[in-house]
Amino acid sequence: MNKVKKTSTVQNGLIWFGAGVSIAEIVTGTYYAPLGFSKGLLAILLGHLIGCFLFFLAGLMGGKTGLSGMGNVQLSFGKIGMLFFAVINIFQLVGWTAIMIFQGAEATNQVFSVNPWVWSIVIGILILIWIIIGLKNLGWLNHVVMIALFALTVVLFVLIMKNKSSGAVSGEMMSFGAAVELSVAMPLSWLPLVSDYTREAEKPLQATLVSTITYGLTSIWMYVIGMGAAILTGEGNVSLIMVRAGLGIGALIILILSTVTTTFLDVYSAGVSAETLSEKINGKTIAIITTIIGTVLAITIPLGNIEPFLYLIGSFFAPMIAILIADFYILKRNSKDIHLDYTSAILWIIGFVIYRIFMKIDLPLGSTLAAILIILVITLIVRKIEAYFVKVK
Numbered sequence: 001m002n003k004v005k006k007t008s009t010v011q012n013g014l015i016w017f018g019a020g021v022s023i024a025e026i027v028t029g030t031y032y033a034p035l036g037f038s039k040g041l042l043a044i045l046l047g048h049l050i051g052c053f054l055f056f057l058a059g060l061m062g063g064k065t066g067l068s069g070m071g072n073v074q075l076s077f078g079k080i081g082m083l084f085f086a087v088i089n090i091f092q093l094v095g096w097t098a099i100m101i102f103q104g105a106e107a108t109n110q111v112f113s114v115n116p117w118v119w120s121i122v123i124g125i126l127i128l129i130w131i132i133i134g135l136k137n138l139g140w141l142n143h144v145v146m147i148a149l150f151a152l153t154v155v156l157f158v159l160i161m162k163n164k165s166s167g168a169v170s171g172e173m174m175s176f177g178a179a180v181e182l183s184v185a186m187p188l189s190w191l192p193l194v195s196d197y198t199r200e201a202e203k204p205l206q207a208t209l210v211s212t213i214t215y216g217l218t219s220i221w222m223y224v225i226g227m228g229a230a231i232l233t234g235e236g237n238v239s240l241i242m243v244r245a246g247l248g249i250g251a252l253i254i255l256i257l258s259t260v261t262t263t264f265l266d267v268y269s270a271g272v273s274a275e276t277l278s279e280k281i282n283g284k285t286i287a288i289i290t291t292i293i294g295t296v297l298a299i300t301i302p303l304g305n306i307e308p309f310l311y312l313i314g315s316f317f318a319p320m321i322a323i324l325i326a327d328f329y330i331l332k333r334n335s336k337d338i339h340l341d342y343t344s345a346i347l348w349i350i351g352f353v354i355y356r357i358f359m360k361i362d363l364p365l366g367s368t369l370a371a372i373l374i375i376l377v378i379t380l381i382v383r384k385i386e387a388y389f390v391k392v393k
Contacts (some may be wrong), residue, residue, distance in 0.1 A: 007200045008165075012207040013214045014146050018261030020218025021153060021254075023103045023306045024306060025186060029226020031307075037231060043176055044223045047183020050369050052216035054321055055187045055194055061328055062195020063204025069195040070276045080340040086273045088316055089192045090290075093270040095309060095339065096189070097263055097294025101127075102303040104259030110247055111251045118298045122257050124295035124333045130264040131287045133310055133329070146261075152254045157225055181359075181366030182313070185310035186219055188368060191321050193269040267291050311359060318368055320352025322375035333384055343386055351375040 007015075025140035032040035061072050070089060104336035110126070174182070201207030228307070270290040271283030323344055327333040335341040353373055360369035 003142050005013060006202045007197070007207070009201070009203055009207045009210050010171060012201055013210045015265065016211045016215035017146055017150075017218050018258075019190065019265050020099070020215045020222060020262075021258040022101055022219075022262040023107050023255060023259055024197055024224035024262070025219055025222035027103060027107075028182065028186060028306070028310075029228075030230035031174070032179055032223065032227040032232065034231035035176070035179055035380050037227065038229050039176065040179065041224065042226070043179035044183045044220055046365060047180040047185075048187060048220050048223075050180075050365070051184040051187030052212050053144070054372070055190060055215065056208060056212040056327075057329065058191045058321055059198040060193040060209040062199040062322065063208050065195075066199050067195065068199055068272050068276065069192045070273050071199075072195055072328070073192075073336050074336045076295070076324050076341060077320075077344045078335045078338045080343045081345060083277060085192070085316075085320060086276045089273045090270050090286075092189075092192075092316075093266045093273070094290055094293055094297075096266045097270075098297035098301070099292055099295055099303045099306055099309065100259055100263040100266065101298035102301075103306075104255055104263075106300060108252065108255045111255065119256075120295055120298045123256060124291055124298075126256065126260045126289045127263050127267060129276055130260060130375050131267060131284060131291065140360065145267070148253055148257065148385075150235060152250045153225070155250065157221065157228075157240075158369050160352050175362050177362045177364050177366050180364070181368060183223065183313055184368045186223075187215065188309060188318060189313045190215070191317050192273075193265065196269045198270045203213060219319035222270070263291075263294070269293070314368060315352055315355050315359075318347050318355050318372055319375050322351060322372040323347055326383070327378040330380065331384070336349065343382060347375070347379050347382060350378065 003074075029044070032044065035043065054307040058069070058072075062069065065072055066073070067074075068081055070086040073085045077085065101120050101123050102116075104123050105116045108119045108123075109116045194208075196212060198204060198208045267287040267290040269281075270286035271285070272285040274281045275283045327335075335344065351371070357368065358371040361367060363370055
């Protein structure tokens, strides 16, 4: 992981297509069924528009600086600040690894019943194989996997769209604002990771744009599949819709490979983040350890509901990205050579509180956009005041 080879725009697109094809995203899409197809689709589109715009800004930052996600954090927060977010990021990636393996195993077991822990181990082993082969050496294997996933998800999508309903189904109804927020949350969860891949791009702007569009469209597609499946079956069981559609082996391929390709990015980035803690840490070793821990957690802990986890991630990383956007794109600040930027730390704490408060307010476009805009404005004002007093001194 320490050697950085440039990646093509196509490679970046394939990476984020694999990230988007995810059981977690399909399952999240099932939550929209009570809204009905039309209203649910609008919430999904609006949320992804907001989330993917932030995704693009975070990714372009890495492409321009050549730094990883956590390396970019150092530009605003200093070395200690970067270490804090790196540790938080590693913990959230371990959590994501466990969630992805758990959900993939549970869904697979409903199609081919053996035992969820068996499928957890199978998925864990396949992720380890992906790690050992390495991101740059997956080559034809990655292409074959992506083509297979694309073909099978197209079949599943068409089957669901033929049976879509415009009416809502029974279930816990969430507000439109909450639905938008849940749509923002998924691309938001990738913000600390996206620069780990765009930093290596041959053409940063092009690669970031393609990555954003590819991930955004694929993620929307997964949400719609989940929502459509829930409306069709009336119970939100993705595995059941696959069985009813007669996909058989196709269902198995979708469930397992989509889990592997998405979770691989999590464990890879856990390694990249760990390398920022110390030069002595080997990223690939950390990725392997993350996979093993995630597999064990998936076997031992029920991890079906990811909604609180998504919102917790947003609480940490939405204020962080707001401060980074203000510093990098508007103010052109750089604090990488200091131990800790205390102003940034205080701004982040304020931002964290603002985000948590806004989560309790039902806004038409969700809480993330409003919270980020407020934090951005506060950051710009505080930076200007700080610069004035430094100049006076």
